Amino acid sequence: MTDSAPRQHARTPWRAVLGGSIGNLVEWFDWFVYASFATYFASAFFPKGNETAQLLNTAGIFAVGFFMRPVGGWLLGRFADRRGRKAALTLTVTLMSASALLIAIAPTYDQVGYFGAAVLLVARLLQGLSVGGEYAASATYLTEASQPGRRGFVSSFQYVSMTAGQLIGLGLQIVLQRTMSEDALHSWGWRIPFIVGAVAAAVVFWLRRNLLETEAYAEEDGHSSEHRGTIAELLRHRKEAALVIALTMGGTVAYYTYTTYLTKYLSNTAGLSKSDASMVSFCALFLFMLLQPVAGALSDRIGRRPLLISFGIGSMLGTVPLMTALSHTDTFAGALLLSLTALVIITGYTSINAVVKAELFPTHVRALGVALPYALANALFGGTAEYVALWFKKSGMESGFYWYVSACAAVSLIVYLTMRETRDTLLTRGGAADRAASGKPQTTSV
Numbered sequence: 001m002t003d004s005a006p007r008q009h010a011r012t013p014w015r016a017v018l019g020g021s022i023g024n025l026v027e028w029f030d031w032f033v034y035a036s037f038a039t040y041f042a043s044a045f046f047p048k049g050n051e052t053a054q055l056l057n058t059a060g061i062f063a064v065g066f067f068m069r070p071v072g073g074w075l076l077g078r079f080a081d082r083r084g085r086k087a088a089l090t091l092t093v094t095l096m097s098a099s100a101l102l103i104a105i106a107p108t109y110d111q112v113g114y115f116g117a118a119v120l121l122v123a124r125l126l127q128g129l130s131v132g133g134e135y136a137a138s139a140t141y142l143t144e145a146s147q148p149g150r151r152g153f154v155s156s157f158q159y160v161s162m163t164a165g166q167l168i169g170l171g172l173q174i175v176l177q178r179t180m181s182e183d184a185l186h187s188w189g190w191r192i193p194f195i196v197g198a199v200a201a202a203v204v205f206w207l208r209r210n211l212l213e214t215e216a217y218a219e220e221d222g223h224s225s226e227h228r229g230t231i232a233e234l235l236r237h238r239k240e241a242a243l244v245i246a247l248t249m250g251g252t253v254a255y256y257t258y259t260t261y262l263t264k265y266l267s268n269t270a271g272l273s274k275s276d277a278s279m280v281s282f283c284a285l286f287l288f289m290l291l292q293p294v295a296g297a298l299s300d301r302i303g304r305r306p307l308l309i310s311f312g313i314g315s316m317l318g319t320v321p322l323m324t325a326l327s328h329t330d331t332f333a334g335a336l337l338l339s340l341t342a343l344v345i346i347t348g349y350t351s352i353n354a355v356v357k358a359e360l361f362p363t364h365v366r367a368l369g370v371a372l373p374y375a376l377a378n379a380l381f382g383g384t385a386e387y388v389a390l391w392f393k394k395s396g397m398e399s400g401f402y403w404y405v406s407a408c409a410a411v412s413l414i415v416y417l418t419m420r421e422t423r424d425t426l427l428t429r430g431g432a433a434d435r436a437a438s439g440k441p442q443t444t445s446v
Contacts, residue, residue, distance in 0.1 A: 017154055019204075019211045020141040021161040023093050026200045027134050028165030030100050030127060031065075033193035036173050040190040044108040045117040064121065065128035066383040070375040072132020074231075077371030080137050081229025081364060085144065085217055088137040088367065089208045095130035097201030099123045104194035136371030139354035144214035144363075144427055149300055152423070155355035156296025163289040166259070169193065170282055216427040220363040228364040237369060240360040243419060244373035247308065247356070250412030251349035252382030253405050254315050258342045259285065261386045266335055269327045269398065280335045288343040295351035303423045304356045305416060311348030312413030316406050318345055323402040359422035381408060 080088030102123035107116045138158055146154035172193055180189045220228075227233040234241060262284075266277035299307050322342050329335045354370075361369035385405075392401040 015207075016145045016211060017142065017157050019207045020089065020138050020145060021157040022207065023089060023096065023134050023161075023201075023204050024138055024158055025161040025165040025168070026093070026096050026197060026204055027127075027131050028162045029169045029200065030096065030165075030194070030197045031131065032166050032169035033173070033197065034065075034103070034124075034127075036169065037190045037193060040185045043186065044190075045106070045120055046109055065124040065131070066379055068125055068128025069132035069379055069383075070372060072129035073136060073371035073375030074132075074368070075129065076133020077136045077368035078229035079133070080140060080367035080371075084213050085137060085141040085367070086208065086211050086213050088133060089141060089211065090205065092130045092134040092137055093201050093204045093208055095126050096134075097198050097205065099126040099130065100194045100197035100201060102126070104191050104198055132375045133371060135354070135374060136367045139358050139370050140367045141211075141214060143355050143358035144216040144366075145212075148424075148426070150297075151355050151359075152299035152304065152352050153293055153297040155358070156292040156351045158354045159292045159350045160289050163259075163285050163292075167282065167285055167289070170278065172196065174278070216363050229368045230365075231368075233365045234368050234372065237361060237365060241369060241373045243360060243415060244357050244370065245377040246415040247412050247419070248353065248374055248377035249381050250312060250315060250405075250409035251346070251353055252378050253385050253408040254311075254319070254342075254346050255350060256382045256385035257319075257389065257405055258339065258346060261389055262339060264386070265323075265326065265389070266339075269393070270329055270335065272330070272332075272335060276332050276335075280332060280339055283336055284339040284343055287340055288347065291344065291347045292351045295347045296355075299352045299355075299423065303421050304352050304359075305419065305421050307348040307352055308356070308416040309348075309413065311345060312409055312416050314345035314348065315409035316413055318342070319406045319409065320399070320402045323405075324399070327398075356422050359425040359427075363427065 076088055076092060079091065100123075102119055106119040106123070109116055135158075139155065142155040142158060143151055176185060176189055176192060259281075263274075263277045263281045266272045266280055267274050270277075272280070295307060318341075322338055326335065326338050329338060357370045357374060358366055388404060389398075389401045392398050392404070
């Protein structure tokens with residue numbers, strides 16, 4: 001074990017950070033452009049006549065992707081625990097590229113009837129599988145590939161890349177809308193972002209093929225077990241799995257509220273123009289992205305729980321006044337300030353949630369332990385956040401949604417207050433030996 005330190009150091013260069021996290025950029029770019037360009041390609045896959053019906057059909061196919069995420073979390077989480085983190089990262093990006101390419105070349109309704117919609121459905125199934133596995137594969141890889149005192153900082157780049165994907169997608173949408181006519185966008189221009197996504201995924205595939213396997217998994221790989229990555233083994237860690245669901249609940253609802261739903265809220269409720277609402281979201285998300293490594297590094301110094309608790313308290317007590325104030329704001333500056341305040345609070349969750357989940361499980365079930373409970377919580381709470389918000393608005397009691405977000409944060413806060421600190425969890429046997437020799441406290445998760 002004497003060479004464990006230099007080996008670990010060699011496995012945490014920026015290339016590893018880039019390779020481990022950049023897949024999230026492509027995933028969220030693809031996720032964003034499907035939702036935002038649906039108004040342009042809906043008519044290409046369904047009969048003409050009823051625009052609302054076209055959008056509903058397209059939205060239904062979009063929703064299928066969300067429901068596939070738990071399936072992807074299970075299958076690809078198991079794959080990552082049995083075949084390795086690098087293999088899982090390579091597989092998820094292959095699925096990404098295939099799904100984007102299928103949408104880019106899908107034939108229209110006028111050409112082949114409903115077969116084009118079937119191609120679109122297959123693409124979304126692949127994308128849902130990919131997203132379900134990508135989060136856990138990258139969270140596990142980034143956590144295991146980084147040095148113990150830098151895990152929070154390194155893993156924070158997962159949300160840096162996720163946010164960057166949304167920003168690039170939004171930026172491309174703005175460029176295409178300003179350089180192409182409506183007719184051109186409806187005819188063929190909507191295919192451009194999916195071609196970009198397919199090419200980007202191919203580049204990520206090349207980057208990931210050159211990654212090294214993590215030391216924690218390499219150690220575990222020498223102790224083969226038929227129980228690695230199985231549901232039966234995960235059930236032996238049911239407490240940790242339940243923790244993942246509970247600590248994700250408040251964070252994912254708040255995240256989708258202030259990212260995905262924010263633009264619609266500022267436009268439909270606050271009354272800002274669509275262009276101003278989009279620009280508020282763009283600026284707020286950009287600053288939010290820059291905050292992630294700062295908060296991740298802070299967690300390496302003071303621990304994970306203080307940041308999670310600050311998010312829980314801030315979101316529980318701050319959501320109602322922030323959302324109420326946002327509903328009455330009528331200026332760009334006011335909307336930006338309030339939106340950024342909300343995102344600063346959420347940073348206490350987003351910057352470290354991946355590393356906390358990875359630190360809860362032993363190596364042989366870590367990827368599945370992160371993937372499946374997270375995907376279930378995300379589908380139940382994050383994926384439905386916008387629907388719940390619109391339901392409250394349609395029912396004439398929009399403020400009820402603010403209290404719903406606060407209640408979800410309160411549940412997660414209870415978990416943050418009672419869970420153990422995970423910062424000092426040791427992921428490798430070499431690390432455990434070093435820590436034991438130094439006499440420092442440790443929590444072993446090998």
